[in-house]
Amino acid sequence: MYPVSGQESLQIMEITTVTTAVANLDRSGALLCDHATAEACMRSLRLQSARDIDELAGQLVETQDQLLAMYDLSSTTRSHLGIGETLQHLAREATRLVYAQGAVLCVGATIVQYPTDLIDERVVLDYLRPDRQRESDLLLNAPHPALPEGITNLCLLPIQIRGDMRGALALVNRDGGFTSPNLKLARAIAEQAGTHIEHALLYQETLDQARLQTEMAVARRVQLQLLPQSWPSVPTLDIYAESRPALEVGGDFYDFVDVPDRSLMLMLGDVAGKGVSAAMIMGMVHVAMRSAARFLPDATPASVLGRTNNDLYDDMTLLDSFTTAFIAQYEPERGLMCYANAGHAPVIYRPPGGRAQLLEADGIPLGVLPVSLSQDNTLAFPPGALLVVTTDGFSEARDLGGAMFGYERLLQIVDAFADQPAQAIARGLYAAVDGFATGQDQEDDQTLIVIKGIA
């Protein structure tokens, strides 16, 4: 330990290379001197050479020791996988190898010290932060007011992680101060540490990703299970529905409300956007719409849309979102399908023996204006009539050249499969859009309800 003296000035050395001792003789002067002087010169030269050789041999041994130490460090660190564990191990090994009292390692916001109570955590943060971006080493070999209490000397080295100076290794309190070989070793340790930290970070990221994927897989299962697992049984209807999110979770939903003393309602909605945010909003819209369909007195498709809009307008405004929705209500006695459409497309209707056509919306999407503009409309729905409600994940699917699937292809497929059962029509639509967009990731959720009148 250095005695603390007020007069003693701080020595700050920016070290760039290690210098070896080189004899500094004035050769031109040696030529002029007499024989005795020449011999003295030779003797001194020989002595100097011997010292050089000794020093080189010493350095060689030291280098060997360091290589061995580095090998040990490398092989023992490899067994530590977590970033915290890796940093703790590196700090302990660096302390041991350099014969310092302790070491502090900092990577990003993580700070690890060995021994653990070496310096107050807040002091470490304050002290290391400004130096995090340093590109060269810092050596403080004398006590200084800027040094934290209890720290008499310090060697601070930047650590390069993924090409950036994003970490630092600080070695503190070495008896006798930090010498040039100590610094060389410390620098080699810092370099090794960078590689180990990179590995640990990669491992952590892989682990985090795996965890997130598991969570998302659970979310997907929950979301799909919240959609009806079976279709309502109506003697005069053949029904099929399916939803395929583009990502793990999506913003599309469909539902059937089939309760005693009420006409069957079929609903499908598409929250703007996709992924987690759309999925969370979807859950809200789905519940609001289903409750309205179940409990609203004399519920009709338009009144359910209106009620849902009232319930969710403020939330949708806060979230900069909206939802397109289509609701149909079946009246078997009159052979009619009553429907209301809040900005939803594409909806396809095909009368028996006729051609498939788009059923255009009259109302704006839910959440855009404080009032819903959707009204109730009716369709003749005898045996053979077909209603196909899909989401724009079908019509906006793109091929490798960027061309969109479009509405025309949808109508053609509905015509081509019109004689088939509802499930076969759905399969035909999914197969056509999959074939069209081969080689492209599914860009948006693809959801459909197929309803067919049967005798």
Place this chain on the structure above:
Amino acid sequence: MALITRGSGSVAVLEIAGRFDAHVAPDVLAWYKQTPSSAVVVNLAGVNFIDSSALAALAGGMKRCRQRGGDLKLCGLQQPVRIIFELTRMERAFDIFATEAEAVASFTI
């Protein structure tokens, strides 16, 4: 994809070009936040595709402006964009003009 902003009197004009989709919508939402004017014209003349996220961004801006006594008006809709507005009936929610000059002028009447 580019956002170009200009002022036309007290009216702020946002010009969008290219695909207007989920990648661009956040930039447009951010633009509203830094635009003090509640009289906004969005010129879509350079937009050849628009998706639901983009429509949501436009609706969000329209609501912000109307809450503050202004409005967000649209102009220059290309055919594919116009079709989306008609199918979703969003044309019933917005004031839509053929040209930017007409849209800007509508604020002073």
